[in-house]
Amino acid sequence: MSKVKVARKSTRIDMTAMSDVTVLLLTFFMLTSTFVKKEPVQVTTPASVSEIKIPETNILSILIDPKGKVFMSMDKQSDLMNSLDSVGNHYGITFTEQEKNKFKLASTFGIPIKSMKTYLALKAEEQDKVLANYGIPTDSINNEFKVWIQKAKKINPDLRIAIKADQNTPYKVIKDVMSSLQDLRENRYNLITALKNETAK
Amino acid sequence: MSEIQTNDGGGKKKKGGSKQKKISVFVDFTPMVDMNMLLITFFMLCTSLSKPQTMEINMPSNDKNITNEDRDAVKASQAITLVLAGGDSIFYYTGQPDYKDFNSLKLSSYKADGIRAFLLKRNTEAVNKINDLKEKKLQLKISQAQFTKQVSEIKGGKGTPVVIIKAADKATYKNLIDALDEMQICNIGKYVIDKMSPAEAYLMKNYRMKGQLSQASAK
Numbered sequence: 001m002s003k004v005k006v007a008r009k010s011t012r013i014d015m016t017a018m019s020d021v022t023v024l025l026l027t028f029f030m031l032t033s034t035f036v037k038k039e040p041v042q043v044t045t046p047a048s049v050s051e052i053k054i055p056e057t058n059i060l061s062i063l064i065d066p067k068g069k070v071f072m073s074m075d076k077q078s079d080l081m082n083s084l085d086s087v088g089n090h091y092g093i094t095f096t097e098q099e100k101n102k103f104k105l106a107s108t109f110g111i112p113i114k115s116m117k118t119y120l121a122l123k124a125e126e127q128d129k130v131l132a133n134y135g136i137p138t139d140s141i142n143n144e145f146k147v148w149i150q151k152a153k154k155i156n157p158d159l160r161i162a163i164k165a166d167q168n169t170p171y172k173v174i175k176d177v178m179s180s181l182q183d184l185r186e187n188r189y190n191l192i193t194a195l196k197n198e199t200a201k
Numbered sequence: 202m203s204e205i206q207t208n209d210g211g212g213k214k215k216k217g218g219s220k221q222k223k224i225s226v227f228v229d230f231t232p233m234v235d236m237n238m239l240l241i242t243f244f245m246l247c248t249s250l251s252k253p254q255t256m257e258i259n260m261p262s263n264d265k266n267i268t269n270e271d272r273d274a275v276k277a278s279q280a281i282t283l284v285l286a287g288g289d290s291i292f293y294y295t296g297q298p299d300y301k302d303f304n305s306l307k308l309s310s311y312k313a314d315g316i317r318a319f320l321l322k323r324n325t326e327a328v329n330k331i332n333d334l335k336e337k338k339l340q341l342k343i344s345q346a347q348f349t350k351q352v353s354e355i356k357g358g359k360g361t362p363v364v365i366i367k368a369a370d371k372a373t374y375k376n377l378i379d380a381l382d383e384m385q386i387c388n389i390g391k392y393v394i395d396k397m398s399p400a401e402a403y404l405m406k407n408y409r410m411k412g413q414l415s416q417a418s419a420k
Contacts, residue, residue, distance in 0.1 A: 007224060014230075015230030015231045015233070015234050018230065019233045019234050022237035022241060026244070029248065048378050048381070048382045049381075050256040051254060052256070053255065064374075161253060165374045165377070167374055168374070169373060171374065173375050175368070175370070175396070178260065179396075181260070186259065187260045188260075189257075189260075190256065190257055191378065191381075192253045192255050192256075193255065193256055194254060196270075
């Protein structure tokens with residue numbers, strides 16, 4: 001009898017230490033992590049030697065995909081809501097509370113203001129599908145992008161503009177975005193890049 | 202799952218024998234570990250650990266007060282103009298371009314022996330000074346604040362080249378970033394991104410046609 005008992009005891013592994021380790025790791029990941037934002041288009045940023053990190057809050061990021069579609073995102077939900085309101089006002093469109101609440105949940109937006117109402121009426125999953133086909137108009141006739149930036153900056157003057165563009169984006173699109181920013185006297189902004197290790201010889 | 206195990210000593214006799222019964226409380230942590238692993242996996246997949254790098258740039262304002270004469274004044278002071286063309290090619294010229302001679306525009310590349318070598322040569326003084334400062338900083342002779350201050354002084358000092366970056370519509374965003382990168386690598390403090398003018402387009406076309414355009418206009 002006693003022999004059997006000893007044998008059974010030895011097969012048991014004490015998981016306490018293991019649990020300690022996993023909890024530690026979990027804590028580390030929870031504290032250091034920033035969640036990946038859902039982006040409607042896949043963007044590969046070009047690499048650069050610049051080592052400045054992007055600030056965490058008050059970022060207005062402009063996402064430009066290789067085809068030249070422009071999307072925007074802001075990190076504060078209140079800013080998002082208020083800018084939708086004032087951009088709507090600018091174009092004579094009023095949004096209901098419900099629509100505004102739906103809008104603030106979207107991480108990235110890029111819909112021409114005319115289609116905004118129909119877009120907001122869609123379900124979240126459908127929105128994701130449709131979004132990649134749109135983009136904020138940046139052409140000189142209908143420069144909604146400029147209005148968005150202008151309104152957002154008015155609501156939160158501390159916003160830092162960051163441009164995140166794909167490395168294969170033609171310069172023409174970048175030029176349009178940059179000149180719109182220049183027109184608004186936004187002459188300081190950040191370009192988001194990936195890290196590259198290279199030094200001068 | 203916790204388990205209380207009663208151990209009545211089995212066959213072993215204890216010395217002293219003050220306690221007759223030893224109760225060991227054993228909690229099985231296996232499910233706990235399972236759950237933690239699951240959570241860790243979730244966090245690892247859903248997060249971006251490395252924050253993206255960024256480049257800070259200051260653009261010139263669209264002020265209409267900056268006339269073409271001002272631009273010419275900068276050019277006349279031996280500024281370097283980089284023209285980023287499509288197909289990953291880069292051209293450069295110094296000072297005022299010579300519209301008659303197609304060789305005033307030079308073709309270069311983004312590689313280390315291309316535009317970088319040229320810019321480093323033009324900016325040797327500043328580069329050497331900054332390298333000295335870096336050395337000093339490594340030896341902890343100067344603080345970080347002093348270092349950044351002195352570096353910006355050197356970069357903005359007299360005699361350092363002024364670079365004008367102009368990109369064609371066909372150039373990619375990567376080309377622009379690469380060009381800006383070269384500014385940083387070569388420690389050039391004064392650079393600007395400008396719009397392409399018809400003059401540059403003409404120069405590039407002339408270069409491709411090996412001067413036929415300027416010859417034709419001379420006739």
